[in-house]
Amino acid sequence: MKYADEFSEIGQRINFFSENQDVRDWLRKSGNRYNLSVEQFQGLKIVLLLIGFFAGFLSLIIGLPFGAYTLIFYPLIGYFLPILLVRSQAKKRQEALRYDLPDFLDTISTSLQAGVSLDQALREVIRFFDGPLREEFSRFNHEIDLGVQRETAYRNLLERNDNPEFQSLIKALVQGLKLGVPIATTFKVQAEDMRQFREEKVKELAAKASPKVTLVTTFVVAPVSILMIAGLMLLNLIFGENSILKLFNNF
Template sequence: MSFIDTESLVIGLSALGAFLTILAIGMPLIQRDGLSSRLKSVAARRDELARQQRENLSQSRRTRYQKKKSVDLMKQVLDKLNLQNVIASRELKNRLSQAGYRSQNAAVVFSFARLALPLVLAGLFLLFAGANSDLDLDLGMQLLIAAGLAVVGFYLPGLLVTNTAQKRQKTLMQNFPDALDLLVICVEAGLSIEGAFTRVSEELVDSAPDLAEEFGLTTAELAFLGDRKQAYENLAERTGLPATKSLTTALLQSERYGTPVSVALKVLSQENRDSRMAAAEKKAGALPAQLTVPMIVFFLPVLFIVIIGPAIIQSLENL
């Protein structure tokens, strides 16, 4: 049996040590740096998000600029026609606020629509009548129809705003008794009126966003307006509801005469619950009268067929 001499063993161990040393030095360079890679991916994602944010901001600025240009053009046209008083009308702003249009340019857009829509509708009809020779209408009838369309175009924006305001008021009225109950709970818990309004707006933001918005605006006005009475009156004007007017009156009387706010809110809440119950009973009482026509049209013919049908079939078979 042959043995490895000492010199060969030393050379082999030296070579192995050198190999391990080189491997230890080169492994960090060969292995993938996971942290560096993650940092690079995070930086790349951050740059991408920043680019998207800049693009969205640029698009938003372009959109606002285009809207501002359009609104400025509308305002110039209305100024040339001396319609500044119409734009500044408090009644018009209240109507738009009740419909949910609180933008500073809402009155300008509404007034311009009432001015331009009649011309657009009448002009489009006249162009259609002139291009379509199949219409058997003389010039007088065409002008009469165009005038009718102009009248419709003049009243259409007002009808849309009124319809939107009525729908919004109906939604507000449905959720107002619950908001009053929450106000009573918050006031009895020791919160101030501002804190109660803030808490109610936070609680109703999902179930009743319109009412939460109104209470939030009232909270802001109570904080920044010098006259609290004006803040309460603005709430009544923005909504146009008798219930909010009653709430405004109750709060003003409580502040003026020092009566407990919780007592006034309890009475008002009970009145609103009774009013809602009375409205439900009224609808239930009117239901039989409303069902008369559908029963006559749909139910009685089927009943007559079921009752008289067999006798008619039997008599036909006996013939």
């Protein structure tokens, strides 16, 4: 991080595929587990690019195979590695939110119907969940404790996450806060909708997988099976009881 800070200014100038606003968005949605600032991230790219350049140059000097190519590819890998990692982490985190939401909403809805307040229900239920869902609502509760307006805290949740189901839930809560819609009903309806969406998503993935399986069967399994059968027939023809070799020996 020391060297990343030193190269941060250069990194912000060399910002191909990594504009400051995009980097800020990726870090926010990925959870930013290493507490990187945008400037540190931009500097880290340059540090890894230079490390890749020296590694490629060393490979060329030593005479390793493809040494000339490593002088190009290693710096590129060093530059794009942080970008790919943080984007991948952001995507995984948003998918984890989608996976846990239905059970979370059902539990919250049951607690609300039992007469527990929303704040108390969130504090109690969130303890039984792990991952990004717990992180986000724990941060939400912390903001409420610090005096942040509820609508503003909801807006912050929307900014930190782009998962469609999660955004739909938060927008429904914002609307319910303004119009006075019962929150327990909102949670229950959202949970049912998310389960239905997940079921349709699984069916869609299964439908897409079927042609791929057929393609693999047609171009991989079937030819291999034919070759194995043909090979056994050929071996039997040469070395079997009625093989060609035995017929020639009899003559």
